[in-house]
Amino acid sequence: MISLTHFLVLSAILFTIGMMGVLMRRNVIIILLSVELMLTAVNLNFIAFSHYMKNPVGQVFVFFVMTVAAAETALGLAIVIALFRNLETVYVDEINQMKG
């Protein structure tokens, strides 16, 4: 019998995988992809609780999270393009020009 806990654990696993990508990878494109994955895990949590509480407001929140995720992707990729034009690299540990 599938319960709310199953969905919460699945969401925790997906969030952790996304966090793994953000913290362990050097490629900024993969870091952006992992942020996307983390947002999806959070959406899964919202929808699971919305289903559990029989309240559609959780799904409205997911709608807004997806809007912000699209905005974040567009802006993040624009920054990646500007970065690649100026520094010729997409590796985060080589981008340390503002390091004191």
Add this chain to the structure above:
Amino acid sequence: MGLYDIMFYYFAVVAVVTALLAVSRANPVHAVLFLVPCFFHVAGIFVLLKAEFLAVIQILVPAGALMVLYLFVVFLFSLSEVKGMRAAHRQWALAGVVVVSLLLLLSVLAVSSIFPGPFQELVAKEAANNTAAVGGSLYTSFLFPFELASLVLLAIMFGAMVLARREDKE
């Protein structure tokens, strides 16, 4: 074990495996392409939770539009060359400790919490009209944030165009 359980475990296992593959590939093109089936299976889980409208949006926006955007950037700027360099950041060991402890913490919290009441209650009227329920809430209680979201998208559109514009040097 009913059909619901089998479908849940299928979607969950495929989503987790493809997500792991996506964050572990050295080539960004492979990572993007592995994330597409991951998002499709997450959309399947949304259907299991009777959020059909958001399942469709999940396929159209993150799995469709955003992944195409990533692929365009990776292809246009030839970012897929791995150049024989290591893919992992040098802080990976510390990051691993953080990640594992976060997973343990979240799982323990989820498993030890007690959620009273039934979870799978087949309410026909809600299940049949998920789009109407979401739309009704979106266009009444959340009308102002909805309009604000369009402003955010407009601002982001101009911001992305300004950031990605090529500087003209005469």
